[in-house]
Amino acid sequence: MIIRGSKRYQLHPERVVIDRYQFEDIAHPALEKEMTPALAEQLEAAVLLYRGDYLEDLDYQWVMPVQEKLRSLNMEIRQKLAAYYLDNKMPNKALLHLQQLMALNPYSEINLKLLLTAYADKGDHSAVIKQYTAFARNIRKELGLQPSAEIKRFFANLSKQK
Incomplete structure (x- = not known):
């Protein structure tokens, strides 16, 4: 040894x-x-x-x-x-990794987009709203920023698909 x-x-x-x-x-x-x-x-x-x-x-x-x-x-x-x-089409498996990614990098819009997609694919629209709202609140509070126009559009499109 x-x-x-x-x-x-x-x-x-x-x-x-x-x-x-x-x-x-x-x-x-x-x-x-x-x-x-x-x-x-x-x-x-x-x-x-x-x-x-x-x-x-x-x-x-x-x-x-x-x-x-x-x-x-x-x-x-x-x-x-x-x-x-x-x-x-395995959103539950995707969510296991995406939740970890958001914990490691809570300000990543790339990870947020994937996370919102997974919840939408699962049909959990309340989780889509909850995650987006929490993300927007956190970056505003912690960084003084707003979500990008791209992520706002993405969220709006997901919200319409309800």
Whole structure:
């Protein structure tokens, strides 16, 4: 398990399973491929390996870029899965990822658009209104901004489809 190198000790890389490397080994090649049910399963396995910021208890400058890279990769995987599930009429599965995405990035209009689509596909129009209203309130309160004209139009179109 532990080997001694020149003047230092280290973990034997072939005998230790590190979830960060498993996550990256699954995610990077999978994101390059076209989505299939098998690929969705692989990406679901990768998402399960991501359990928050890498070494989040450590306050070292060198870990911050790694944390950001892994966080971005997790969000990219979740967006790809959500889009796949929406395209294949599985809004409940899409919602699992979209709710996580909104928690990670509550000001993303891209994620909001997907979230509203999932609720609309599910026929839950009250959730569409609730999510849009909460988003608009949060960005106004936290950032002093209004939703973009594009997202306002998107919401208006969804509201008409009731």
